[in-house]
Amino acid sequence: MVNQTLIFHFTEVGKISKHFIDCGVTVRNENVANFQLWDAVDYNHRLHPERLLSINELSEKVLKLEDLEVEVEYQGQTIEKFGLEFDGVNFLLTNKQTDCLAKEKCRIPQKKSKVQLSELRGNEESCTPGTGCC
Template identity: 70%
Template sequence: MKLSEVKKHLAALETIAFQLPNGELVPNHFHVTEVGKITKNFIDCGGTVRNEEVVNFQLWNADDYDHRLHPEKLIHIIELSEKVLGIEDLEIEVEYQGNTIEKFGLDFDGTNFRLTSKQTDCLAKDNCGIQAEKPKLNLSEINNEPCCSPDGNCC
């Protein structure tokens, strides 16, 4: 989800809720402690130089159980970040504390912002000898027509 989409959804909400991939909600007294741009410059295992940029939200829980972040306040923080940091309309990455700092993608289901699982991947499979995954077919999907004709001399 891009930053512009987050702002659009926030403008239509009265409360903000984030849902973890396991279905649990982030406690509603969460804080957004950071809104920023993260730039990652790297070389993949195939030698290609890459540059990735995301907008980062960091969610944090404190012991202030009466705290509630309202949508208009988060919009204000986002707009200030856009102005001061020059943040563009990039994809969102969310950090949240698990056993370590966990990183998530972001989606919206009409009510809640959903934290989506992210996976590692090789970006240079063709240079590493990793074969592209072949599509799996069910036997029921295979064409039932015979492959040979009686006079085809194939058997």
């Protein structure tokens, strides 16, 4: 999880298709592979790795999962959605954010980076006092 806790109960895998119109009036289609995880204290019904692998292999064939982005559902205050990353050892749930997909059409200004004046460096071609270029 994002908060470093380990969760373990895999309950389903699916393919979610989303066909929608964004705020810029663009029709979009998105498909994700969806895993649902459940936090339970029932240690006797955890899936063994071989079983999870067989479910994943079957879902790839039956659901035609292709090479899709993976989204993970997990129960929090409500059903929460997370991204999925791998750090070389563990799979990590990552935060997902809502976003405007049509920023230009909606005239959403881009964030400007703030720079400290002390961090600005002139290049050698800049005019400096005493050089007679100004």
